[in-house]
Amino acid sequence: MIKYNRFVLENGLRVLVHTDKTTPIAAINVLYDVGSRDEDQERTGFAHLFEHLMFGGSANIPKYDEPLEIAGGENNAFTNSDITNYYLTLPVQNLETGFWLESDRMLSLAFTEKSLDVQRNVVSEEFRQVYLNQPYGDTWLLLRDLAYKVHPYQWPTIGKDISHIQNAKMKDVKDFFRRFYCPNNAILVVAGNVTPEQVRELAEKWFGKIPRGPENRRDIPQEPLQTEARALTVYRQVPQNAIYKAYHCCSRFDKEYYTVDLLSDALSLGNSSRLYQSLVKERNLFSEINAYITVELDNGLFIISGRVSEGISVEEADNAIAAEIDKVKGEFLSISEMVKLKNKVESRIAFSNTSVLNKAMNLAFAELMGKPNLVNKEFGKYKVVNRVDIREQANIIFRDGNCSTLYYLVEQPEMQRQKTKERMRK
Amino acid sequence: MKPDRTKAPKFGTIEDIHILKPQIIRFSNGIPVYMIHDPLSEVVKFEIVFDAGEWHQNKPLIAKTCNSLLQEGTKSHDSAEIATLIDHIGAYSGFNVDKDVASAMLLCVPHRLDQALPVFEEIVKYPTFPNRERDIFLSNAKQRHQINMQKVKFLASKEFFTLVFGNNNPYGVVANLRDFDNVTLKSLKDFHSSMYSSSQAFIILSGKITDKMIEKISAHFGEPFGQKTKATRKAEKPSDVSGNQVFIPVEGAVQSAIRIGRRMFTRNHPDFMEFQVLNTILGGYFGSRLMANIREDKGFTYGIGSSLSAFRHDGAFSIASEVGSDVCQEAIDEIYKEMEILKTKLVPASELDTVRNYMLGTILRNMDGALAVSERLKSVIVSDVTLEYFRQLAEAIKNIKPVKMRELANKYFDRKDMIEVVAGNPINKKKK
Structure with missing residues (x-):
């Protein structure tokens, strides 16, 4: 049980406080309601580039990290398709340092050419390190582009193309x-050995006078129903063939979310899961296989991906996935399988609440969804899912026409580069 | 209330580091059980650790394969049954091998631990290493290895540790492709019976602990098991390779991986704690000199860092980064430049203050909660020190002097002692 207090400042900043008296550490989490789905398709990768710039100095503080480090703190941030999340931990007696730092960069950034220039390079290197210079590194660039034709989820958080970053x-x-980094578009969560009164006072002092910004009204084009199967084959210098299948599914907001999450767990969470037992262990068709949902605030993807074992044809491997999918569409999961799935969820939720930082992040995300108490209610929502629901969702999601399949194959030496390019253009 | 934004709020230095003290009991077979109890926790973690790391193997992959196959078949359950038993109670099992030790870990909600213990006992004591499971594991591991061999950072790191410790030292030996075809059932069984023994094990229990739980664990792990003789393997001298520079060509790579460093020492060495501070200044935190120069000033990389790896019998210092191929040589020059500055100029008091507080904060953060303490505890037990080590480290950090930093930089940052490995695109290799 995570107890919390919630209040809203006049400028619209939502504040949540969780008291945990057992720890000497406090966590501050600032979530901004902006992600790569809010980007213009000609300027992708911006939300993430911006995350980097937030460390380049603010109105009154030339360097973000130094004052935090000298107060014994540490921080980081991440961007995904929906949110940009900044977090820090520090000894609780130095809590105010965190308020000073976070409020100053919400108030105004320094915006120097030097900082922009350097971070453009750093992000370009990140692009190269994670997406280009890594076997299978460009998978998400290819797969998102294949699965989405309209919605901005069609590009990954790093951006569509490195040139978008370089031309920022x-x-x-x-x-x-100005558009996104304002108090009414943010959520502040403080967790640790703190009192709600103390946090309210600090929040008023440091964040209270930051002016409200424009309302963040989204007009994101939603992805139309996919009715025809899509396929792409690429050849790369990789040691093993791989298959990626992406099916459109519900969003994190939908009531079906819990059912779909359990369906993905049935397929691949733990060594007793269906795909692992059948395709990796019994038949040895894959060296590894995974099924998971992308957990996004607009409709997301249900992904099944695997690396095909040596000597097995991609078609045979793909057919084997299809056969497993047909099973969950046709038959109910067993009763003991349902018990297992729910026990697993119970443990997973307990494990995710073992540090103040995790608790702060979970609270911030639940508040973003408009239901902070979700952090305490989630298990109940999983508990009521039954076998009929799961089979129903399997039939809704696993339609051939709803699927985008990427074959990521080993480039044969005699194969010509030109051929690869032609295939990719489709 | 109008805050003064131009000045940092008052902050305190960390005076007292409170560390949850483990309670220690011994089972009748002599296994020490360290317990870190947190009554508010909703989980419990049970971990049994053996002297069964890579140090103890005679051939590559034995320690790793042995540990990974523990849960793939026992005298009364096959792999699928074990998986179902563990998953069914919502538990997560974890098997981990490092240079010195190997462990089996179970994480679950407290009231279900006793349901997992019977099968977990079999996993630890009576694995059967079925041929089929071994083949699947090795062929999948081999395929992962082939993927890794395409990553510049993996290639650079592999070569670096081989050069630091030498080919005849288990810390320096990294598996090659053909090793994946040479793991025999006999070698696994021999390794298991001599290493997974109650005479060289310890248990760490953390989270919510009850007396009943301890009784149950004792019933499953309190009697002697495995061979009685303690494994002894003397530390071997590394071959004399200092000053080596190696370039590994990787066609088409858009980044180069850099590893620069040298052989160092264990946690018991008199310079160990103070060198940790020097390491932090150079490359051990976000504001470090390497990050400030090579990422934040020049934008050559997404990240650069230095670290001290402390094993039971040896240690290494290394700087690691992946940089744009075209700026690789410049980045290397800057790395040596930063080491040179530490050798000649005293670290300013303000920087030392930052590092001091940052490091003390890190100790505090790393000790946050019973599960976190259990991780730290494991690392110090392996190094034959106690949690007291962290209090001593905190004292050393508080009392560090700039002169000492310069002295250590001169002692350990001599360029001729450094091993330098680069894996990257040969087109970009600068002609000397």
Whole structure:
């Protein structure tokens, strides 16, 4: 049980406080309601580039990290398709340092050309390190582009193309800040050995006078129903063939979410899961296989991906996945399988609440969904899912026409590069 | 209330580091059980650790394969049954091998631990290493290895540790492709019976602990098992390879991986704690000199860091980064430049203050909660020190002097002692 207090400042900043008297550490989490889905398709990768710029100095503080480190703290941030999340932990007696730092960069950034220039390079290196210079590194660039034709989820958080980052202009950056980095578009969570009164006082003092910004009204084009199967084959210098299948499914908000999550667990969570037992262990068709949902605030994807064992044809491997899918569409899961899935969820939720930082993040995300008490209610929602629901969702999701399949294959030496390019253009 | 934003709020230095003290009992077979109890926790973690790390193997992959196959078949359950038993109670099992030790871990909600213990006892004591499971594991591991061999950072790191410790030292030996075809049933069984023994094990229990739980664990792990003789393997001298520079060509790579460093020492060495501070200044935190220069000033990389790896019998210092191929040589020059500055100029008091507080904060953070303490505890037990080590480290950090930093930099940052490995695109290799 995570107890919390919640209040809203006049400028619209939502604040949540969780008291945990057992720890000497406090966590501050600031979530901004902006992700790569809010980007213009000609300027992708911006939300994430911006995350980097937030460390480049603010109105009154030339360097973000130094004052935090000297107060014994540490921080990081991440961006995904829906949110940009900043977090820090520090000894609780130095809590105010965190308020000073976070409020100053919400108030205004320094916006120097040097900082923009350096971070453009750093992010370009990140692009190269994670997406280009890594076997299978460009999978998500290919798969998202195949699965989405309209919705901005069609590009990954790093961006569609490295040139978008390299061409980022100071004006674009400033506009982005004014639009999204304002108190009414943010959620502040403080967790640790703190009192709600103390946090309210600090929040009023440091964040209270930051002016409200424009309302963040989204007009994101939603992805139309996919009715025809899509396929893409690419050849790369990789040691093993791989298959990725992406099916459109519900969003994190939908009531079906819990059912779909359990369906993915049945297929691949733990060594007793269906795909692992059947395709990796019994038949040895794959060296590894996974099924999971992308957990997004607009409709997400149900992914099944696997690396095909040596000597097995991709078609045979793909057919074997299809056969497993047909089973969950046709038959109910067993009763003991249902018990297992729910026990697993119970443990997973307990494990995710073992540190103040995790608790702060979970609270922030639940508040973003408009239901902070979800952190305490989630297990109940999983508990009521039954076998009929799961089979129903399997039939809704696993339709051939709803699927985008990527074959990521080993490039044969005699194969010509030109051929690869032609295939990719489709 | 109008805050003064131009000045940092008052902050305190960390004076007292409170560390949850483990309670220690011994089972009748001599296994020490360390317990870190947190009554508010909703989980419990049980971990049994053996002297069964890579140090103890005669051939590559034995320690790893043995540990990974523990849950793939026992005298009364096959792999699928074990998986179902563990998953059914919502538990997560974890098997981990490092240079010195190997462990089997179980994480679950407290009231279900006793249901997992019977099968977990079999996993630890009576694995059968079925041929089929071994083949699947090794062929999958081999395929992962082939993927890794395409990553510049893996290639650079593999070569680096081989050069630091030498080919005849288990810390320096890394598996090659053909090793995956040479793991025999006999070698696994021999390794298991001599290493997974109650005479060289310890248990760490953390989270919510009850007396009943301890009784149950004792019933399953309190009697002697495995061979009685303690494994002894003397530390071997590394071959003399200092000063080596190696370039590994990787066609088409858009980044180069850099590893620069040298052989160092264990946690018991008199310079160990103070060198940790020097390491932090150079590359051990976000504000470090390497990050400030090579990422934040020049934008050559997404990340650069330095670290001290402390094993039971040896240690290594290394700097690691992946940089744009075209700026690789410049990045290397800057790395040596930063080491040179530490050798000649005293670290300013303000920087030392930052590092001091940052490190003390890190100790505090790393000790946050019973499960976190259990991780730290495991690492110190392996190094034959106690949690007291962290209090001593905190004292050393508080009392560090700039002169000492310069002295250590001169002692350990001599360029001729450094091993330098680069894996990257040969097109970008600068002609000397």
